[in-house]
Every structure is written in structure tokens, then in C-alpha cells.
Amino acid sequence: MSIRVAVGQFNELTDEKLRFAAQIGASGIQMNTPILPGEAYWEVADLRRLVEKTEAAGLTFEAIENVPVHFYHKAMLGLPGRDEQIENYCRTIRAIGRAGIPILGYHFMPNSVWRTDRAASGRGGAGNTRFDQAVVDSFENIEDLRPFLPTALGHRAVMPLIGKGEAIIDEERMWGNYAYFIKAVLPVAEEAGVKLALHPDDPPVPMLGGVARLFYKPENFFRAYELSEGSRAWGLDLCLGCCSEMIGGKKNVQEMIEFFGPKGRLFYIHFRDVQGTVPNFIECFIGEGNFDPAEVMVMLYKNGFDGFLLDDHVPKMDGDTSWNHRGRAHAIGYMQGLIRMAEHLEAA
Numbered sequence: 307m308s309i310r311v312a313v314g315q316f317n318e319l320t321d322e323k324l325r326f327a328a329q330i331g332a333s334g335i336q337m338n339t340p341i342l343p344g345e346a347y348w349e350v351a352d353l354r355r356l357v358e359k360t361e362a363a364g365l366t367f368e369a370i371e372n373v374p375v376h377f378y379h380k381a382m383l384g385l386p387g388r389d390e391q392i393e394n395y396c397r398t399i400r401a402i403g404r405a406g407i408p409i410l411g412y413h414f415m416p417n418s419v420w421r422t423d424r425a426a427s428g429r430g431g432a433g434n435t436r437f438d439q440a441v442v443d444s445f446e447n448i449e450d451l452r453p454f455l456p457t458a459l460g461h462r463a464v465m466p467l468i469g470k471g472e473a474i475i476d477e478e479r480m481w482g483n484y485a486y487f488i489k490a491v492l493p494v495a496e497e498a499g500v501k502l503a504l505h506p507d508d509p510p511v512p513m514l515g516g517v518a519r520l521f522y523k524p525e526n527f528f529r530a531y532e533l534s535e536g537s538r539a540w541g542l543d544l545c546l547g548c549c550s551e552m553i554g555g556k557k558n559v560q561e562m563i564e565f566f567g568p569k570g571r572l573f574y575i576h577f578r579d580v581q582g583t584v585p586n587f588i589e590c591f592i593g594e595g596n597f598d599p600a601e602v603m604v605m606l607y608k609n610g611f612d613g614f615l616l617d618d619h620v621p622k623m624d625g626d627t628s629w630n631h632r633g634r635a636h637a638i639g640y641m642q643g644l645i646r647m648a649e650h651l652e653a654a
Contacts, residue, residue, distance in 0.1 A: 309606065309648070311641050312336045312368045312574075312614040316629060319356050324363040326631065330638050334366035336574075336616055339374055346377060347394040353405035368614050369503070369574060371411030371543065373398060375418065382416040383475065383517075384483040392487060396494040403498030409573050410495075411503040411543040414484055417515045419508045420454045425622075426588050432633070433622035437509045437551075439585030477518040484520060485533055488540070495539035502539055503573040504530065506548035511584050522584075523552055524561050531571070542566055545576035545618065546602065547589065555583050556597035560605065567609025575606070576618035577641055589619055591633075592640045603644040607652055615641050 313327035314336030327335050342352045353370075360367040378395050380388040402410050422441040428434035442454065488502075495502050510522035520526055527542070534540035544566070549558040566572050579595025580587040592599050620633030 308612055309603075309645050310334070310614050311638055311645070312366075312616055313634070313638070314338060314368075314371070314616050315618060317341050319359055321363075324360065324365060327365055328363060330635060331642060332365070332638065334368040334614060335360055336369045336371060336614070338370075339372045340370060346391070347397040348373070348401050350401045350404045353401055353407060357406050367407055369409035369411055370402060370407055371503075371505070372413065373410075375416065378487070379416050381487045382414055382480075382483055384479060384486070388483075388486075392490045396491055399491060399494050399500050399502075400498045403495075403500045408499070409501045409503050411505055411574075413505040413507070414480075414487075414520055415507050417517055420514055421509075422454055428588065428590055428621050429594060431624070432591070434589045435619065436588040437584070437586070439509075439511065442514070474513070475517045477512065477520065480518045480520050481529075484530070488530070488533060492534060492537045492539050496537060500539065501541055501573050503541055503543035505543045505576075506545050506552075508545065508548045508551070509584055509587070510548055510552045524549075524558055524565070527562065528565065531566075531569075538570075541571035541573040543574055543576065544572050545578070546597070547576060547578035547580055547595075547618065550579050550596045551584055551587050553583055559597050559602060563602070563605050563609050563611070567606065567611050570610065572606075572609075572611045572613060574613040575611070575615045577602075577615045578618045578620070578637070589621065591621055592637055599640070600644055600647060603641075603648045604651060607648045615645075617641070 310333045312334040313323065313330065313332045315338050316323055317338060317340050319337065323335070337356065340356065342348050357367045377398070378391050380391045381395070399410060420437060421435040422438045423436040425433045426436040491502065504521065507519040507521045512519060512522060544562055546559050549562050550556060552558045563572070577592065579590060579592060579597055581590050581595055582588060617634050617637035620630050620637050622630050623632040626632045
């Protein structure tokens with residue numbers, strides 16, 4: 307297969323989304339935390355219906371990104387009950403494999419994605435999200451931070467914020483939790499024929515809400531790669547935006563592609579960018595951020611990537627929908643043009 311574009315980041319598979327994907331020329335779809343029956347795991351039949359509906363529309367079901375956080379938050383935090391959650395996570399992996407879905411994306415952020423502004427003014431007045439660590443640090447009442455947590459990612463709040471001066475879950479404890487989790491689920495994923503795609507932390511900072519984050523710098527991904535012990539089921543949902551957000555900006559994008567691309571560990575790509583880096587950045591349109599998107603697309607080709615691209619987050623344009631159809635159409639068209647450009651360069 308070759309590099310292609312999928313439409314995604316929605317949790318209900320509607321006819322409208324499938325028609326949008328077909329009309330804009332995407333080859334497949336991806337779903338993020340689909341709304342399905344099950345309080346602890348998903349069943350084959352429910353997942354299979356998603357695949358069949360997608361295929362009936364002439365599209366490929368590429369991946370699911372994320373189960374609800376409450377499916378495995380005890381595993382992420384090392385809490386009592388984690389073994390039961392890991393067992394159920396394995397049930398979900400097996401169900402995904404039997405349903406014919408090749409990739410399950412996941413993160414290891416128990417308190418999820420944070421933004422301090424969800425309507426920051428961008429190019430032409432488009433609405434962008436922003437993160438500013440100084441805003442987070444300015445609050446004395448920890449409960450006032452709750453508005454910074456995501457509101458529409460399809461999962462319930464299970465992670466209590468830890469107040470200032472209270473117990474902290476440090477990075478080494480989180481590494482122990484990750485190692486325990488990944489060593490349990492990777493063999494199951496291999497047997498089920500499912501690839502597990504790790505997403506970087508967003509924002510990529512060492513700690514938020516009293517809980518350490520792991521995947522905020524390239525060297526920590528290298529450590530996780532070593533923990534995978536060569537399993538072909540371990541790889542990345544490489545969010546270029548998150549890498550660009552890291553201290554160092556665009557050099558992280560290059561480093562991650564050049565390390566993991568030739569190893570075949572880039573399962574799919576979130577093709578987005580930001581202006582600035584932590585501790586203060588704002589999301590933006592493709593082409594006005596930290597990295598050169600044409601250069602990065604060529605880099606993906608040269609380093610052997612052959613998966614799908616996803617727009618992920620996009621600015622909200624005037625007159626847009628809640629899902630940002632206009633912003634997504636711009637991003638998808640931009641990616642399609644870059645792919646054709648890179649194909650011509652490869653053939654030259």
C-alpha cells in the first residue's frame with residue numbers, strides 16, 4: 307500500500323460522514339472512541355457492524371483510536387483493579403482483530419488532553435486551541451482546572467485532579483505502570499493481528515494535574531520501543547503536532563520519522579502543526595506552523611512510511627460545523643496535494 311488519507315476523529319459512523327469521506331476523495335475512515343455498548347470492553351458484533359457499514363460505502367475501516375479512558379485508567383495509574391481492566395482490554399483487542407480492524411490507537415495520559423483556550427484567534431480570525439502552562443500554574447483552586455480538560459473526546463472523567471501539595475504520581479511509577487500494561491497486551495495483539503499505535507502526550511509536558519506524563523520527548527519513545535522487545539504489534543500513531551509542540555519544535559518531527567520510519571513502526575500519522583512549543587503554543591492551519599509540510603511529506607516517503615494520514619485537529623472556520631467540516635476539507639485537500647507532489651518526486 308502507499309500513503310493515503312483517511313477521514314476520522316468522530317465517534318458515530320453516520321451516513322453523512324461516509325459521504326463526506328467519499329466526496330472528498332479519502333480512501334478510508336478512522337473512528338475515535340466510538341460510542342458502542344459495553345462498560346468495560348467491546349464485543350465483536352458491534353465492531354463488525356462498523357466495518358461492514360464502511361465497506362458498503364466503498365471505504366476501508368483503517369483504525370480505531372482510543373477506548374474510553376475508564377476502560378483502562380486503573381492500568382495507567384497502577385490502581386487496584388488494573389489486572390481486571392487489562393484482561394478486559396485484551397478482550398477488546400481480540401474483538402477488534404476478529405472484526406477485521408487492523409489498528410488500535412491508544413494513549414497513556416490518564417488525565418488526557420489539556421488546552422487553556424479553545425477559541426484562540428488564528429489566521430483570518432479562525433478559532434484555534436492554545437495551551438499556556440503559565441495559565442495552568444496561576445490557579446490556586448485545582449478544581450478551576452477542569453475546564454481545560456477535553457469536552458468532546460467521547461470518554462468520561464475518571465481522573466481526579468491532584469491538588470497542590472498532595473501526593474504525586476512520578477515518572478518512574480508511570481514507567482512501571484506502562485511496562486506492566488504493554489507487556490500484558492502486546493502478546494495478545496500479536497496473536498489477534500492487531501497493531502497497537504501509541505499517541506504522544508498532548509501537551510507534551512512532564513506533569514499535569516499531579517500526574518507525570520511519559521511521552522513528551524523523543525528519548526522516551528525510544529525507551530518504550532526497547533520495552534516492546536521487538537514486537538511487530540508495537541508502533542506509533544505519530545502526531546506531528548504533538549512532536550512539534552515539544553521543546554525543540556520541528557527537529558522532533560524529523561527525529562521521530564527518521565528513527566521509527568525505517569523500522570516500520572509508524573502505523574499512521576496525525577498531520578497537523580502548531581506555532582510555538584511548550585510551555586506556550588497555538589494550533590494552526592497546515593503550512594503556517596513550525597515545520598515545512600512538504601519537507602515532512604517527502605521525509606515520510608523516504609523513510610518507508612506506507613500508512614494513512616489523518617487531519618486530527620483543525621482550526622474552526624467561519625460558518626463551520628461542530629466537527630469542523632470546512633477546516634477538515636482544507637487540511638485533507640492540502641495533504642492530498644502533498645502526497646501527489648511526493649509521488650512525483652519519488653518517480654523522478
